[in-house]
Amino acid sequence: MPTPYNHKEIEKKWRKYWQENPVNVNDGKKPKYYCLDMFPYPSGSGLHVGHWRGYVISDVWSRYKLLNGYYIIHPMGWDAFGLPAENYAIKMGVHPRVSTAENIATFKKQLEDISAIYDWDMEVNTTDPEFYKWTQWIFVKMFKAGLAYQKEMPINWCPSCKTGLANEEVVNGECERCGTPVTKKNLKQWMLRITKYADRLLEDLNKLDWPEKVKKMQTDWIGKSYGAEVDFEVQGSDKTIKIYTTRPDTLYGATFMVLAPEHAMVSELTKPEQKEAVEEYIQKALMKSSVDRMQDKEKTGVFTGSYAINPLTKKPIPIWISDYVLADYGTGAIMCVPAHDERDFDFAKKFGIPIIQVISKDGKEVPELNEAYTEPGIMINSGEWNGMDSETAKKEIPDLLEKMGIGKKTVNYKLRDWVFSRQRYWGEPIPIVHCEDCGPVPVPEEELPLLLPDVEKYEPTGTGESPLANIHEWVNTTCPQCGKPAKRETNTMPQWAGSSWYFLRYVDNKNDKELVSKEKAQKYLPVDMYIGGVEHAVLHLLYSRFYTKFLKDIGVVDFDEPFIRLFNQGMIVKNGAKMSKSKGNVVSPDDLVRDYGRDSLRLYELFVGPPELDSEWDDRGIDGVYRFLNRFYNLVMDNKDKTVEPTQEMIKLRHRFVHDITTRLENFSLNTVVSGFMEYNNKMIDLVKKAGGIDRDTLETAIILLAPFAPHISEELWAQMGHDTSVFKNTWPTYDEEMLKDSEIEIAVQINGKTRGTVMIPADASKETAINKAKEVLAGKISGTIIKEIYVPGKIVNIVVK
């Protein structure tokens, strides 16, 4: 009868031990390794097994690095500003500060169940004034650097959250948070000039060891394009219209022009007879929600009555207005080449505008174009450019246009400045005072933090004003510059503000003089490994990179990328869906911790599937890893006191064990690491059956290898082996390449590529030996003439017959 493995007692014992004897200590000599989790928003519903996954991955990686001799920075904190706490306050009348504190307490307790090596001395909380003091400080620095500015413009507005949103927060025309279709609202907003960093944000992606997918998403979001601006004269006027195009090679084919409805020149270009139609169209266009605007691919438009002159053909072309042209990209006006642009083609077809081909596949015009030809080709109908290759023309024409004085080479970005104001309560107050004489004046740095005052009512006003606007004693203040009565800015910052830099603060979280000291920043930053979900690919991860670059520019840190390596773990799904309360498919870790223990749950979190992919949770699956731990426990307990001389077989097994676990771990193939443990455990059990025991070195090596994954049981077994120090005081085992080799190996024997058996041959067998041995195995199975004999050393013998 095997000894039952008592996970409850063992885990209790070692959790207490670690509290009293931390295993991750900074002796000042070890190199640092900063392994960071994306810090959670402490919601009221607590953690489920999906949350555990990323935290287990990062803890396994941290402990592995610990065993490799690093001092691990593995902190945890709270991204605690945000709407749920505020909505809860509105509903229940509980101050967000109170509910947030409660949620943090719950979360912390649940997180501690993972038994990760978090350093809770480093804990940060974005809603702590000592923390948001520095969030505000960064804003002030940005303001002083001209990177924070105010602008009145139509912004994305969520009618349900009653607040403005950044572009990044609008997903398919809907609010990222609540799914309500986003509308436009004209508001005076604080903006951050992230576009100033567009090129650096794009270029520096090359430096990063990040998933290609995320790099691609950021590249696309920044959306750099190369093209030209061209001036078109307005017929019968001295005005010109500037357009942006990425296809200057098609300029001869421009047969009309379209302006965005919001374009500044619309009214002056509109002829009296078209006035009514134009105004009606613009009215309609502005009413459209972004969802409608995205879904309606059917082209609409209205003619202004005016004409522009194509600068090359000198022919007049009509100027139209249409909402398929975006006001805030390029110049808000385009030249239209229906023959070579799908959208222009649709528009021209609908409104009967001439289509002139200027790029051809083979130098010849197509009799009737059924769709736009958007490929490169040979230029036709293009005056002196005829016969040129369009790709070459694309590069050369902008310079020609510049010489002609009608255009120039330009680049454009899809990235927009960051709308930074939120009309909500539970966020960092923007530290600005509005003075009639001095304009917006930052709160002096020494007066930070500017505390978020308590309010009676948290409800967003819905008018575009923050609930803070009602607290007169707070709003009314004096100008820090001239001392006259002035009013405070009442908008708050978006939730991203704190998360854009929190990772810098962990390593110096009690510093009241600086955001982070130079010394600590140099010693402990940046983050070596960042682990979290992919959902922040263009939000948090882009903002953090922007903040870091700015902080480098003002000398706070000396690196310009915050996260050297990024790993996105997949979701845990149940019944094919992401775990959520509303779907009722949430699996709580609490019962599993009770019934199977933390070690089992940690292993199973890894065993469910490849860490980078979504994995289906199977409640029964955890039995497998639990049984494995039991068997391993009993293997060690039954054999620890035997004195067994290691056989060659045992030594080889040990080296292979180390090799397999290490390479799989290095490749982040954590699911196969767990299966590897099971495999080798089975092999060790077989060996014991055969040899009556197993050597001590192999058992101890196995325990050390398992330690990052199942730390409690490993500590226990390490102690059972007779040690009185932690298993984490060891260094990660190494292996000898030579020991991985065998002198005799089994290879497959095939006829015509189909396996017909196996044969044992010496590893260094000659082709002749191998093939002769193989033929013995095949005996009479070969029929026909042998036309070829193939031997791939170490792999296979293949006899080709006819």
Add this chain to the structure above:
RNA sequence: GCGGAUGUGGCGGAAUUGGCAGACGCGCCAGACUUAGGAUCUGGUGGGCGACCGUGGGGGUUCGAGUCCCUUCAUCCGCACCA
């Protein structure tokens, strides 16, 4: 529409550079021990009676393809009138 990922037993998933497909685990079947078994242990488990057939489908390259090439389908994700 564009871009990306994925597709392998009843299920989750393994498989350096092309080289014994299905490791490991769940489940299932049989047996052992038991008053009992939803515990534990042992054995078995892709399909087909079979020669053989099998990695979403169809082609191709190769002595040999889950892996490479072409094509096609399905699911998921990202972007979506960016000129």
